Amino acid sequence: MRFEKALKRALAGLVLFALACSVDPGEKYDNFLERADRTPPAIADASVTGAFVDLAGKDFLMNIALNPLGDLALRLRLLFTRFDVNADMTEAGVSGEFRFEDETNDDAPIASFDTVLDENGRMIVSTGVVFVPADRSPVMDTAVEAELNFVLFVLDEETLCGQIEDDASQVLQPITLSLKGTTFGAKLIGPNGELPMTILDVCPMEAADAGDAG
Amino acid sequence: MPGARGLTRLLAALGSLAIASTVASDAAASGISLGKFGGIYGHANAEGGLGLYWNPARLSIKPGLWGTIDASPVHRRAAYTREIDTTNASRDEILVNSGRASVNTYAVLPYLALGYTHDFDSVNLGLALGAFPTFGGSAKWDRNNEAPPEFPGAVDGPQRWATIASILTVIHYTAALAVTFEDIGLSLGATGAYVDTTLDTIKARNLNTTDSLVDSRGVIQEGRAHFMGDAQKLVFTFGIAYEDKNVKAGINVRPKFDLKLIGPIRQAYATNPPTTEEGQVDFPLPSIVNYAVTPRFGKFELTLAGEIATWSRIKTHDVFATDTGTQILEIPRGLEDTITARLVPGWHFTDRWLGSMLIGGESSSVPEATVEAGFLDAPKVFFGFGGRYERKKWSIAASWHRERFLQVDVDNSIVRPTANGRYNDQRDFFNVTLEGRL
Numbered sequence: 001m002r003f004e005k006a007l008k009r010a011l012a013g014l015v016l017f018a019l020a021c022s023v024d025p026g027e028k029y030d031n032f033l034e035r036a037d038r039t040p041p042a043i044a045d046a047s048v049t050g051a052f053v054d055l056a057g058k059d060f061l062m063n064i065a066l067n068p069l070g071d072l073a074l075r076l077r078l079l080f081t082r083f084d085v086n087a088d089m090t091e092a093g094v095s096g097e098f099r100f101e102d103e104t105n106d107d108a109p110i111a112s113f114d115t116v117l118d119e120n121g122r123m124i125v126s127t128g129v130v131f132v133p134a135d136r137s138p139v140m141d142t143a144v145e146a147e148l149n150f151v152l153f154v155l156d157e158e159t160l161c162g163q164i165e166d167d168a169s170q171v172l173q174p175i176t177l178s179l180k181g182t183t184f185g186a187k188l189i190g191p192n193g194e195l196p197m198t199i200l201d202v203c204p205m206e207a208a209d210a211g212d213a214g
Numbered sequence: 215m216p217g218a219r220g221l222t223r224l225l226a227a228l229g230s231l232a233i234a235s236t237v238a239s240d241a242a243a244s245g246i247s248l249g250k251f252g253g254i255y256g257h258a259n260a261e262g263g264l265g266l267y268w269n270p271a272r273l274s275i276k277p278g279l280w281g282t283i284d285a286s287p288v289h290r291r292a293a294y295t296r297e298i299d300t301t302n303a304s305r306d307e308i309l310v311n312s313g314r315a316s317v318n319t320y321a322v323l324p325y326l327a328l329g330y331t332h333d334f335d336s337v338n339l340g341l342a343l344g345a346f347p348t349f350g351g352s353a354k355w356d357r358n359n360e361a362p363p364e365f366p367g368a369v370d371g372p373q374r375w376a377t378i379a380s381i382l383t384v385i386h387y388t389a390a391l392a393v394t395f396e397d398i399g400l401s402l403g404a405t406g407a408y409v410d411t412t413l414d415t416i417k418a419r420n421l422n423t424t425d426s427l428v429d430s431r432g433v434i435q436e437g438r439a440h441f442m443g444d445a446q447k448l449v450f451t452f453g454i455a456y457e458d459k460n461v462k463a464g465i466n467v468r469p470k471f472d473l474k475l476i477g478p479i480r481q482a483y484a485t486n487p488p489t490t491e492e493g494q495v496d497f498p499l500p501s502i503v504n505y506a507v508t509p510r511f512g513k514f515e516l517t518l519a520g521e522i523a524t525w526s527r528i529k530t531h532d533v534f535a536t537d538t539g540t541q542i543l544e545i546p547r548g549l550e551d552t553i554t555a556r557l558v559p560g561w562h563f564t565d566r567w568l569g570s571m572l573i574g575g576e577s578s579s580v581p582e583a584t585v586e587a588g589f590l591d592a593p594k595v596f597f598g599f600g601g602r603y604e605r606k607k608w609s610i611a612a613s614w615h616r617e618r619f620l621q622v623d624v625d626n627s628i629v630r631p632t633a634n635g636r637y638n639d640q641r642d643f644f645n646v647t648l649e650g651r652l
Contacts, residue, residue: 023352023353023354023379023380023381024379025378025379025380025381025414025415025416025440025442026414026416026440026442028370028378028379028416028438028440029416029438029440029480029482032366032367032370032438032482033438033482033488035366035369036366036367036434036436037366037434038434038482038484038485039485040433040485041431041433041485067429067433067484067485068484068485068486069421069483069484069486070420070421070422070426070429070435070437070483070484071420071422071424071426071429071435072421072422134541138421138422139421139422140421140422140423140544140630141541141544142541142542142544143540143541173535173538173540174491174534174535174538174540174541174542175481175489175491175535175542176489176491177483177486177489178486178487181485
């Protein structure tokens with residue numbers, strides 16, 4: 001293929017006495033990948049100390065920063081529907097549902113999950129494959145299908161945070177894109193459905209580190 | 215068939231250097247129509263082998279074996295001054311994403327045709343074969359070597375969100391059949407063509423369609439999308455011509471056709487690993503009607519020629535995943551039909567010498583809202599001059615003409631990120647047509 005392209009250009013070059021400038025879009029693409037530092041930032045050590053608190057019936061608004069895709073954000077509601085603590089009070093079976101930001105709990109969830117919250121307030125929440133229609137998609141006018149596995153920390157009764165650390169979390173359609181490195185924060189939605197004004201999209205680890213250092 | 219394959223490659227190479235801006239994210243618009251064969255003498259009354267493109271009905275008017283070689287060296291100069299007013303990028307990002315970008319391209323449009331017309335008393339029957347590019351172009355925009363290294367994508371210029379470099383070729387391998395009824399001066403013709411299309415294009419793109427180059431942590435945001443696809447199709451054209459001592463007239467109809475360009479689309483966004491998917495671009499081309507009438511008054515002749523092209527059938531050039539049909543890139547177009555008018559007065563100094571001028575104009579196929587550097591069209595004016603020398607066994611014609619695009623100032627772009635700004639474009643076509651006849 002490269003030989004064929006080279007031959008075409010060589011023939012054209014002979015005929016045109018090198019008047020024509022060479023145009024190779026593929027080479028431009030390769031050159032960009034070579035000169036641009038596209039190394040993703042290291043995923044923060046998720047040494048957040050979470051809290052073991054009852055989440056049943058609590059409804060959070062998540063602010064998800066899809067860092068590996070660029071400056072894109074996705075907001076989802078996260079409703080915890082079950083919180084069953086074991087006899088040792090060391091872990092709890094948790095169930096929940098995801099909805100879009102502008103939906104209510106009367107709407108059908110876009111994903112649901114069952115997981116276990118450990119005594120450090122940490123759990124893995126997997127959405128399974130979710131479909132985000134074009135009008136709600138963080139990718140402008142483009143419907144996407146994705147699978148997300150959140151490492152979630154319960155900071156307190158009103159605050160969650162976490163990140164995505166695994167390779168299986170991906171945008172699956174229309175193209176495959178890694179979501180490893182995504183971060184998020186979540187705040188409790190008010191009793192009358194008031195959405196929180198400010199939500200971090202990352203765990204406050206830096207602040208914690210600074211505190212430890214001091 | 216190594217010989218045929220070699221010819222195919224040579225023609226493809228020549229065609230790939232054909233002038234006219236495009237990108238492929240971009241496709242064809244009037245500004246990239248390559249119907250320049252014959253220079254100022256290229257119209258529906260074109261003489262000899264040029265009829266294979268301009269009007270096949272004229273191929274059977276003169277009996278004998280003939281061959282035509284036509285070449286149009288082209289020089290294109292274009293510039294785009296990007297003007298952005300956005301809140302989704304930093305001041306430094308806005309600085310490197312705005313300003314002037316230019317392209318300066320030389321190329322040659324080739325055209326080959328060979329045919330034979332037999333005289334069956336009052337009826338002539340003609341056959342012809344040929345190859346030529348009908349749409350396309352190549353463009354590589356100048357680099358911005360002043361771009362700061364912290365923005366590694368900016369070296370590709372402020373126009374890069376529309377295009378960085380691209381090659382589009384639509385080459386026709388054409389066979390024609392024509393018949394002339396000498397008693398009444400009427401000719402009919404048709405062509406069938408195997409159309410081979412390739413599109414190779416790259417543009418800068420962010421998934422959030424902004425000008426953002428790095429995020430708040432300084433991590434790269436800017437990405438690239440590169441598509442290289444091809445398509446093949448059989449298409450047909452039809453022509454009718456009339457000629458007597460004092461007047462020539464002709465109409466040529468090229469029905470619309472659709473191409474589905476399929477090939478790999480490579481994408482790299484932010485820090486994500488580069489991906490390669492099979493992509494598809496629906497690439498409709500317009501119906502085109504060419505017409506010309508040439509009355510002659512002694513030594514003076516006047517050709518009124520024109521073209522109507524139904525570009526309005528092109529609404530988008532979206533890119534889809536081939537397997538699932540889901541949309542990968544959204545590229546709005548909303549093209550408009552175009553009308554072209556050309557006036558070619560000529561003076562027959564002798565029976566062998568003809569001198570001519572050209573003036574004309576054409577409307578734009580691309581509305582301001584969807585104009586971008588890789589898909590530029592504008593109302594334009596034509597002017598030029600040329601001459602033709604004709605012997606019994608051969609003829610030569612040469613001409614120069616300029617297509618001057620009127621400046622386009624866009625402040626209502628719907629392209630994302632914005633393609634607002636000022637566009638200028640000018641194309642000089644030199645042309646030589648050689649024809650031999652036995």
